[in-house]
Amino acid sequence: MDAVWLARVQFALTVGFHYLFPPLSIGLGWMLFGYQTCFLKTGKAVYQQLARFWLRLFAITFAVGIATGITMEFQFGTNWAAYSRFVGDIFGAPLAAEGVFAFFLESSFLGILLYGEKRVSRKVYWLSSLLVAVGATLSAFWIVVANSWQQTPAGYHLLNGRAELTSFWAAVFNPSTLPRYLHVITGALVVGTFFVVGVSALMLLKKRHVAFAERSLKSALIPFLLSALLVMGTGHEHAVQVAETQPAKLAAFEGLWETQAGAPLLLFGLPNAATETTDWAVGVPKLLSFMVGFSKETRVQGLKDFPKAIRPPLLPTFFSFHLMVYLGGWFALLGAVGLFLWRRGQVAENRIFLTAAALTLPLPFMANELGWMAAEIGRQPWVVYNLMRTKDAVSAAVPAEQILASIILFSLIYTLLFGIWLYLLGRQIKQGPQPLDAEVRS
Amino acid sequence: MITLQLVWLLLIGVLIIGYAVLDGFDLGVGFWHLFAKKGAERSTFIRAIEPFWDGNEVWLLTAGGALFAAFPPVYATVFSGFYLALILVLLGLILRAVSIECRNKVGDPRWVAVWDVAFAVGSILPSLLYAVAIGNLLRGLPLNATGDYTGGFWALLNPYALTVGLVGLSMFAIHGALYLAVKTGGETQRKARAWAAKAWWAYAPLFMIAAGWTSHGGYLRGGAAVPQMLGALAALAIGLVRIFNRQGRDLSAFLASCAGIALVMLGVVAVLFPNLVVASNDPSLSLTVFNASSSQRTLAVMLVIALIGMPLVIGYTVFIHRVFKGKV
Numbered sequence: 171m172d173a174v175w176l177a178r179v180q181f182a183l184t185v186g187f188h189y190l191f192p193p194l195s196i197g198l199g200w201m202l203f204g205y206q207t208c209f210l211k212t213g214k215a216v217y218q219q220l221a222r223f224w225l226r227l228f229a230i231t232f233a234v235g236i237a238t239g240i241t242m243e244f245q246f247g248t249n250w251a252a253y254s255r256f257v258g259d260i261f262g263a264p265l266a267a268e269g270v271f272a273f274f275l276e277s278s279f280l281g282i283l284l285y286g287e288k289r290v291s292r293k294v295y296w297l298s299s300l301l302v303a304v305g306a307t308l309s310a311f312w313i314v315v316a317n318s319w320q321q322t323p324a325g326y327h328l329l330n331g332r333a334e335l336t337s338f339w340a341a342v343f344n345p346s347t348l349p350r351y352l353h354v355i356t357g358a359l360v361v362g363t364f365f366v367v368g369v370s371a372l373m374l375l376k377k378r379h380v381a382f383a384e385r386s387l388k389s390a391l392i393p394f395l396l397s398a399l400l401v402m403g404t405g406h407e408h409a410v411q412v413a414e415t416q417p418a419k420l421a422a423f424e425g426l427w428e429t430q431a432g433a434p435l436l437l438f439g440l441p442n443a444a445t446e447t448t449d450w451a452v453g454v455p456k457l458l459s460f461m462v463g464f465s466k467e468t469r470v471q472g473l474k475d476f477p478k479a480i481r482p483p484l485l486p487t488f489f490s491f492h493l494m495v496y497l498g499g500w501f502a503l504l505g506a507v508g509l510f511l512w513r514r515g516q517v518a519e520n521r522i523f524l525t526a527a528a529l530t531l532p533l534p535f536m537a538n539e540l541g542w543m544a545a546e547i548g549r550q551p552w553v554v555y556n557l558m559r560t561k562d563a564v565s566a567a568v569p570a571e572q573i574l575a576s577i578i579l580f581s582l583i584y585t586l587l588f589g590i591w592l593y594l595l596g597r598q599i600k601q602g603p604q605p606l607d608a609e610v611r612s
Numbered sequence: 613m614i615t616l617q618l619v620w621l622l623l624i625g626v627l628i629i630g631y632a633v634l635d636g637f638d639l640g641v642g643f644w645h646l647f648a649k650k651g652a653e654r655s656t657f658i659r660a661i662e663p664f665w666d667g668n669e670v671w672l673l674t675a676g677g678a679l680f681a682a683f684p685p686v687y688a689t690v691f692s693g694f695y696l697a698l699i700l701v702l703l704g705l706i707l708r709a710v711s712i713e714c715r716n717k718v719g720d721p722r723w724v725a726v727w728d729v730a731f732a733v734g735s736i737l738p739s740l741l742y743a744v745a746i747g748n749l750l751r752g753l754p755l756n757a758t759g760d761y762t763g764g765f766w767a768l769l770n771p772y773a774l775t776v777g778l779v780g781l782s783m784f785a786i787h788g789a790l791y792l793a794v795k796t797g798g799e800t801q802r803k804a805r806a807w808a809a810k811a812w813w814a815y816a817p818l819f820m821i822a823a824g825w826t827s828h829g830g831y832l833r834g835g836a837a838v839p840q841m842l843g844a845l846a847a848l849a850i851g852l853v854r855i856f857n858r859q860g861r862d863l864s865a866f867l868a869s870c871a872g873i874a875l876v877m878l879g880v881v882a883v884l885f886p887n888l889v890v891a892s893n894d895p896s897l898s899l900t901v902f903n904a905s906s907s908q909r910t911l912a913v914m915l916v917i918a919l920i921g922m923p924l925v926i927g928y929t930v931f932i933h934r935v936f937k938g939k940v
Contacts, residue, residue, distance in 0.1 A: 230713050236666050236673075237709035241702045243676050247691025248698055251760065254691075258684020259906040263914055266681045269674030270921030277670050278928035281663035282935060289935050332684075334907045565692035567760040576699040583703055587710060594717055 176573040177249040177564045183577065184241050186539060187584045191235035193538050195276075196310060196355065197362010197397075198228050199303035201390060202283075206299040210292060215606040220386060221299075223603040224366065229284055230594055234587060236277070241580075249573070253553055253563035259334045260326055260341050261316055268312035276305025307355060314351045315342050320554050321545070322346040322415045333557065349411040350545075353404040357541060359397035360501055361534040366390035367508070368531035369599060371524040379602035384518040391512060395505030402498055406461065412548075413462040416555060417471040418480065419548035422487040424458060425451070426472045433458040433470040436492075443484050446474060482548045490543035497537040504530060616911040617901050620682040621888075623918055625881055627678055629874045631671035633787075634929075636873060637866075638665040640788015642708060642735020643781070644807055645728060650721070653800055654728060658712060660795040660940045663932060665712060669705065674925075681914055685759050685904040686888045693753060693761030694745050697768060701738045708734030736781065743780020747773030747822075750831050750883055752892030759889075759899060772825060779822045782815035783876065786853065787869045793862040797939045801862075808857050808865065816850050819876070823847075832883060833890065839882040846875035 202221055209217035243265060246254050254261075279298040287295060325340030326333040335341060370387035373379055413420045420426075425441035425448040426433055434453035441448045459468040473481055504526060511517040518524075553560040638661040648654045680687040691698060707730045715727035751772050754762045789811055792804035823843045826832065832839055849872035856865035884890065888904060891897035905911065 230717075233666065233709050233713040236669060237706040240669065240673055240676075240705060243673060243680075244691060244698055244702060246680065247676075247687045248695050249692070251688035251692035252758075254680065254688040255685050255759070258680055258687065259910045262677060262679075262681025262684060262687070262906070263910060263917065266674060266677035266914065267917050267921070269670060269677045270917060270925060273670040273673055274667065274921075274925045274928055277667040278932050281667060281932050285663045286932075286935050329907075335910045335913070338909075338913045565688075565695070565760070566756075566758065567689075567692040567762070568695045572696050572765065576696070579699065579703060583706060587706070590710065590714060594714065597717065 173568065173570040173573060174561050174564050176570055176577065177568075178560070180249060180573055180577050180580070181245060183580060183584070184238065184245060185542070187588075188235070188238040188242050189539060189542060190535055190588075191231050191238065192306070192310065193354075193358035193361040193535070194231050194365060195228065195235055195362075196303075196306040196358035197360070198224060198231070198365060199299075199306045199362070200359065201362055201366055201393070202228060203299045203303045204393070205389070206296045210296045216385060219382065219603045219606055220389060223382070223386075223598075225283060227365075227369075227595065227598055229280070230591060232276075232280060234591060236273075238584075238587075249565055249568065250553075250563050251565035251567065253558065256332050256558055256563070257319075257554060259332060260319060260323075263335075263338075264312040264316040264319075264342070268309050272305045272309035272312060274305075276302050276309065279305070310354055310358065311351055314354050315344075315347055317545075318344050318347040318350050320552075321350070321549055323554055323557055328557075333554070345415050346408075346411055349404065349408040353401065353408045353541070356397055356401040356404045357534075357538050360394065360401050361538055363390045363394035363397050364501065364530065364534045367394050368527050369595075371527035372531070373599055373602070374518055375521065375524045375528055378600065380518075382603045387518060388512065391505065391508050391517070395502070395509055398498070398501035398505045402502060405495075405498065410462055413470065416549070418473065418476045419482055419487070420462075421471055421473040421476075422482045422484055422548055423491040423544065424470075425484075425488050426458070426470060427474050428472040429469065429475050430472065431459060431467045431469045432456040433462075433468075433472075435461065441484050441488050480551060482550045487544055487548040490540040490547065494537050494540040494544060497533055497540070500530070501534065501537070614902065616908060616915065617905045619915060620678075620905065620911055621881070621885075621901050623915075623922075624675060624678050624682060625878065626922075627671060627675035629877045631668070631675055632873050632877055633870045634671055635665070635668040636739075636784045636787045637661070637791035638668055638788070639735045639739045640784040640786070641792060642731055643739065643785040643788055644792065644804075645732045645735070647807070648800075648803075650725070650728075654724075655716070656796055656800055656940055657792065658715065658731075660792060662712065663936050666709070667929065667932065669709075678914070678918075682906055682911060683888060683899075683901075683904050684906060686899050689753075689755065689759045689761060689889050689899060690745075690749070693763075694748070694768065696765050697741050697745060701741050704734040704737035704741075706734070707731070739784040740777045740781045743783075744768065744773045744777035746780065746880055747776030749889060750776065750826060750880065751829075752831075752890035754893045755889070755891040755897045755899075757897065759897070762893075772829065775818065775825065776822050779815070779818045779876075782811055782818055783873060786811040786815050787866075787873065790853070790857070790862065790866040790869050793857075794866050795940050805857060805860065805862070809854075812850075812854050812857065816854070819847070819850060823879075826883060833887070833895075834883070834885050838885075839879055842875055842879035842882050846872055846879055849875055 202224055205217045205221035209221060279301040282290060282298040283302060319341055322345045324344035325337040327336050367387055367390045370383040373383035425436050425439050427446050434455045435457035436451055436453040439448040439451035456466040459470055460466050462468050462470055507523060508517055511520050511523055549555055551559050553563040641657050641661050645654060645657055648657055711727040711731035715724050748768050756762050786808050789804045789808035793801050793808060796804060849868050852868040853865050853872060856868055886900045886902060887898045888901060889899040
């Protein structure tokens with residue numbers, strides 16, 4: 171394999187692994203804040219118990235997230251030096267801003283949450299939980315800013331052989347920043363809230379810590395359902411923006427070949443690059459046009475409008491997008507069923523629901539990964555849309571065998587890390603919550 | 613224009629010094645970890661750094677982001693040129709992050725023992741490699757016209773760079789021991805003081821050797837006066853470390869060590885200035901503060917970000933050290 175391919179593989183591996191953790195930090199961070207708020211307001215020890223239990227899982231997740239995140243940031247320089255020289259004038263600032271505005275906040279106050287409960291007042295402790303969640307959410311903002319600039323570059327001109335900043339705010343709020351940020355955050359909320367639902371379901375199935383698990387499940391069910399609905403709404407907004415700013419990507423998402431007014435929304439099908447048609451297509455007539463432009467007659471560009479050399483890789487883009495959408499539908503359904511069962515007083519006993527929830531545990535992570543795959547593969551062959559190709563972005567100084575060696579090392583370490591993370595998670599579930607604090611209860 | 617570039621050199625200097633002073637102590641604690649008694653003493657070591665280490669690593673993350681933003685060609689050349697070394701640093705940092713989080717989670721002594729080794733290795737490897745990288749920057753790198761490093765990996769492991777590497781390792785080792793002396797009591801504290809005293813006999817001579825080698829090896833390309841003055845001040849700080857350590861004034865010794873680290877780092881900048889990456893094959897290819905910066909607009913925007921953000925950062929750092937002040 172050549173260096174470009176290896177660099178792509180390394181990027182996919184490190185970003186794919188890294189991104190298991192930040193959405194969980196964001197979503198779980200807000201759940202923790204919710205528990206702390208309830209505890210502050212009511213003084214009921216059960217909330218403290220919930221907060222403490224999920225905090226321990228949060229801590230492991232955050233540590234792995236930081237460690238793999240440093241790898242991400244260094245990687246632009248190590249593997250993509252030509253890219254870094256070309257975009258550094260614009261791309262570096264959000265990364266630095268993320269550190270200054272978000273990570274310091276999150277890591278400092280996480281220290282207080284984890285080790286400072288006895289050293290600060292209850293209010294400061296509550297505030298720390300808020301700041302941790304805010305920090306996690308802000309860090310996503312700056313990362314989405316940087317990546318959105320790759321998708322829809324703005325606020326720059328080409329000078330001295332590189333992209334130079336002309337307007338900071340135009341670059342930060344480029345056309346895709348807000349729709350993508352909202353979709354990313356709601357996606358993270360799905361991960362965090364469902365993590366609580368799924369792990370609680372697992373405990374209920376195994377009949378461990380039943381009372382605690384039931385409370386825990388109920389605490390997250392409505393937030394999960396809301397997030398699942400919101401992620402659909404923000405996803406829709408994002409797709410409308412993609413149709414406008416990156417039509418080739420949307421066409422690949424949808425397996426749409428012919429430019430047409432009244433384009434159908436594909437439900438199932440298999441795009442065939444050889445015949446330039448989509449086989450076994452089942453779609454709703456005119457719905458895509460309607461969704462994109464609020465009119466059945468909106469013109470949607472098809473893949474044939476674009477030269478083959480600048481079409482994204484078809485099948486990976488198509489399938490990652492469609493799987494993500496199917497999963498999104500499943501989450502909303504599961505949340506709605508859960509709420510229905512809760513109202514009938516059966517949510518903690520219904521084994522079919524609990525089994526489904528436990529099996530769904532990995533799926534929100536997958537949906538988040540698939541979304542990023544659709545976004546990033548769908549942007550190819552560009553690393554910066556319409557400005558720089560990925561193959562021109564790599565480090566000339568790094569030989570292929572060194573990349574291969576580091577891929578092997580990282581794969582080993584990451585497999586190990588993942589195993590440990592699962593193991594600790596399993597232990598935590600087995601051990602269950604700490605007993606209620608006597609002093610608080612009285 | 614020139615002023616903004618100098619301001620950014622200074623700010624990145626502050627971030628890197630902040631990182632070295634702060635993560636330096638927890639990396640240094642890792643250096644001594646395997647010398648500590650199994651059980652309570654090792655747990656004390658971890659507790660001494662637990663609330664701080666990830667915040668300390670954020671300084672690295674921010675310094676990396678700031679370098680990328682302010683001097684993109686430098687970031688690109690250095691990070692791709694030191695590819696394998698950086699990969700090893702990253703693996704080290706990952707290993708230690710995970711060991712700090714994991715070692716206390718399971719009671720089995722074998723589990724703890726494995727993570728203790730991972731923690732020590734993950735601390736020693738980055739400490740050494742950072743300084744080896746700095747040694748290579750001081751020495752200069754062969755670059756081509758696009759600014760890509762053209763030497764191989766093994767060329768980075770030259771005697772001069774390895775000597776600088778050992779300076780860095782001993783610097784963090786003594787820093788960690790002095791930190792432990794501040795944060796612990798009883799027998800552990802006495803032990804930490806004794807370690808610091810021993811480490812001084814590695815740190816001080818190695819520093820003098822490296823300083824002399826830098827002066828006489830022809831690496832003072834931009835003039836000798838400022839680097840030698842900073843070197844003398846650093847030597848003074850290192851001397852004070854020894855005096856305070858002997859007197860048992862732990863906090864003063866630790867602060868002197870902080871000052872020593874800052875002065876050594878400033879000395880490195882002074883040796884390089886105005887270069888950031890010296891092209892050893894052709895000086896006209898060198899990346900300097902002036903030819904390798906971002907545009908004026910970007911530097912100005914970033915300055916606003918820094919002026920808003922850095923006081924907050926310093927505020928959080930001071931706040932958590934106050935919350936967790938005192939012995940472990």
